[in-house]
Amino acid sequence: MSRKIVIPFGPQHPVLPEPIHLDLVLEDETVVEAVPSIGYVHRGLETLITKREYPEYVYIAERTCGICSFIHGMTYCQGIEQIMGVEVPDRAHYLRTIWSEYSRLHSHLLWLGLFADGMGFENLFMNCWRQRETVLDVLEETTGGRVIQGSCKVGGVRKDIPAATLERMLSDLDPFEIKLKELADIFLHDDSVIHRTKGVGILPPDEAYALGAVGPTGRGSGVAIDMRMTGYAAYGKLNFTPVVENDGDCYSRCAVRVKELFTSIDLIRQAIRQIPEGETEVKVKGNPDGEYFSRSEQPRGELVHYVKGNGTKHIVRSRIRTPTLTNIPPLVKMMQGCELADVPVIVLSIDPCIGCMER
Amino acid sequence: MSYMKKSPWIMHYDASSCNGCDIEVLACLTPLYDVERFGIINTGNPKHTDIFVVTGGINEQNRAVVKNIYDQIPEPKVVVAVGICATSGGVFRECYNIMGGIDKIIPVDVYVPGCAARPESIIDGIVTALGVLEKKRQLMKEPAGKTDVTGGEKK
Ligand code: SF4
Numbered sequence: 353m354s355r356k357i358v359i360p361f362g363p364q365h366p367v368l369p370e371p372i373h374l375d376l377v378l379e380d381e382t383v384v385e386a387v388p389s390i391g392y393v394h395r396g397l398e399t400l401i402t403k404r405e406y407p408e409y410v411y412i413a414e415r416t417c418g419i420c421s422f423i424h425g426m427t428y429c430q431g432i433e434q435i436m437g438v439e440v441p442d443r444a445h446y447l448r449t450i451w452s453e454y455s456r457l458h459s460h461l462l463w464l465g466l467f468a469d470g471m472g473f474e475n476l477f478m479n480c481w482r483q484r485e486t487v488l489d490v491l492e493e494t495t496g497g498r499v500i501q502g503s504c505k506v507g508g509v510r511k512d513i514p515a516a517t518l519e520r521m522l523s524d525l526d527p528f529e530i531k532l533k534e535l536a537d538i539f540l541h542d543d544s545v546i547h548r549t550k551g552v553g554i555l556p557p558d559e560a561y562a563l564g565a566v567g568p569t570g571r572g573s574g575v576a577i578d579m580r581m582t583g584y585a586a587y588g589k590l591n592f593t594p595v596v597e598n599d600g601d602c603y604s605r606c607a608v609r610v611k612e613l614f615t616s617i618d619l620i621r622q623a624i625r626q627i628p629e630g631e632t633e634v635k636v637k638g639n640p641d642g643e644y645f646s647r648s649e650q651p652r653g654e655l656v657h658y659v660k661g662n663g664t665k666h667i668v669r670s671r672i673r674t675p676t677l678t679n680i681p682p683l684v685k686m687m688q689g690c691e692l693a694d695v696p697v698i699v700l701s702i703d704p705c706i707g708c709m710e711r
Numbered sequence: 712m713s714y715m716k717k718s719p720w721i722m723h724y725d726a727s728s729c730n731g732c733d734i735e736v737l738a739c740l741t742p743l744y745d746v747e748r749f750g751i752i753n754t755g756n757p758k759h760t761d762i763f764v765v766t767g768g769i770n771e772q773n774r775a776v777v778k779n780i781y782d783q784i785p786e787p788k789v790v791v792a793v794g795i796c797a798t799s800g801g802v803f804r805e806c807y808n809i810m811g812g813i814d815k816i817i818p819v820d821v822y823v824p825g826c827a828a829r830p831e832s833i834i835d836g837i838v839t840a841l842g843v844l845e846k847k848r849q850l851m852k853e854p855a856g857k858t859d860v861t862g863g864e865k866k
Pocket residue numbers: 415418500727728729730731732733766767793794795796797801802825826827828
C-alpha cells in the first residue's frame with residue numbers, strides 16, 4: 353500500500369468561482385477521502401432579521417444568493433404570508449412562477465457553462481453564457497434587475513408584466529428553445545463531455561436518499577423529490593413531471609439540468625397562457641405572530657426558510673437551509689475513490705452555491 | 712493611457728459576496744461584454760495577476776486568504792473592489808461576521824458601486840484600474856525612495 357498524502361483544494365482555485373476548501377487524502381492518484389471545511393463566505397445574515405422590519409428583510413433574503421435571489425425572496429414572503437393568513441392574488445402567484453422559472457433557466461445555463469469550463473470545454477462555456485443573457489434581458493426588462501430582482505414583496509409582487517410584454521416573451525421562447533436544443537445536444541451526445549462525465553462520481557440511489565441529496569443531485573440518482581410538486585405559487589395549476597435520471601453519475605446530474613431547461617420553458621409557456629387578470633398585491637396590515645417552515649424548489653434543490661414572529665415588526669428568528677448544504681455529504685461520498693483529475697468535475701456536478709450555503 | 716505594453720490579467724476572488732457580483736464579473740468575460748477581446752483574461756494564478764478583483768466583504772475566515780493572495784501578486788498590482796459589499800460591507804455591514812469592506816486589510820485602488828454591480832460599471836472600473844496600473848509601472852521605474860509605489864489612488 354502506498355503512502356497517503358493530503359492535497360488542499362481551494363479556497364481559491366481556478367475552477368471554483370467561489371471559496372470552499374477540501375482536504376483531499378490521496379493514495380497515488382486516487383482520492384480516498386475528502387474533508388470539506390467551510391465558512392469562507394459566512395456573513396451571518398440571519399441575525400439581520402432582528403434589526404430590520406419584516407417587509408424589508410425581503411431584500412436581505414434575496415441577497416442570500418445572487419443566483420437564485422428571486423426564489424429566496426419569494427420563499428421568505430410565502431412564510432410571512434402563511435403566518436399572517438394573507439391571500440395573495442392569483443396573478444401574483446403566476447408572476448412569481450414565471451420569474452422563478454426564468455431564474456431557474458438562468459441558473460441552469462450558468463451552471464452548464466461553469467461545468468463545461470470545469471471540463472476544459474471553453475467554447476461550450478461561452479455559448480451557454482451567451483444564451484443566458486437572453487434570460488437576463490427578460491428579467492431586467494420585467495423586474496428592473498439582472499441578478500438581484502427585488503420584485504417580490506409580502507402580499508404579492510411589486511411589478512406587473514403588461515399583456516403585450518407577456519405576448520412577446522411567449523413568442524421569444526421559440527427561437528430560444530431552438531438554441532437550447534443545440535446546446536443540449538452537445539451536453540448529451542458529445543464524446544468529450546461523455547468521456548469526462550459518464551461513470552464519474554457515482555452516487556447510488558439508496559445513498560442519495562440516506563444522505564439527503566436534494567434537487568438535481570438527488571434526481572440524478574433516481575430520488576424523485578421536487579418541491580414544485582407541492583403546488584406552491586401557481587405550480588399546482590400547471591402540468592409537469594420532475595426529470596429523473598437513474599445512473600447517479602456526473603452525466604446524469606448534467607442530463608437532469610439540461611432536461612429541466614425544457615421543463616422550465618414549458619412551465620413558462622403554460623403560465624403565460626393561463627395567467628388571470630387582476631390585482632398583483634394585497635395590502636398587508638399587522639405583524640406576524642407565529643412560526644412557519646416555507647419550502648420551495650431552487651435550481652439546486654429544496655430550500656427551507658423558517659420564520660418566527662412574536663407580533664412585533666421585527667421577526668425573532670429566521671433560519672435558512674439551502675440545498676448546497678444538504679448536498680455536501682453526498683459530495684463527500686461521490687469523491688471517495690475518484691481520480692484527482694476528476695475532482696473539479698465532481699465538485700461542480702452538485703452545482704455548489706457557497707454564498708447560499710454559508711449565508 | 713493610449714496603449715498598454717502587456718495585456719492585463721485579472722484574478723477574481725469571492726471574499727464573502729452573495730454571488731450576485733461574482734456572476735456579473737464572469738458575465739464581463741463572456742460573449743455579450745467580452746473583455747477577453749482586449750486581452751483581459753481571468754487567471755486563477757496570483758503570480759500572473761495584474762488586477763485583483765474582489766467581491767464581498769471581509770470576515771474572520773477569509774481575511775488571511777485575501778491577504779495571502781494579495782501578497783503573492785507581483786508589483787505593480789491594482790485592487791478593484793466590486794460591489795458595495797467589497798466597498799463597505801454593504802447590506803451585510805451589521806452582520807456579526809462582517810468586518811467591513813476589503814480596504815480594512817488590503818489597499819484598494821478602485822471602488823465599483825452597485826448591488827449587484829452591473830457589468831458596464833465593472834468594465835469601467837477595470838479600465839480605470841488600467842490607468843492606475845500604468846501609473847504604478849511608471850513610478851516603479853523612478854529611482855528608489857523617491858515615491859511610494861504602494862500608495863493607491865482613490866476614485
Ligand atoms: S454588493 Fe450586493 S450583489 Fe454584490 S455581493 Fe454584495 S450583496 Fe451581493
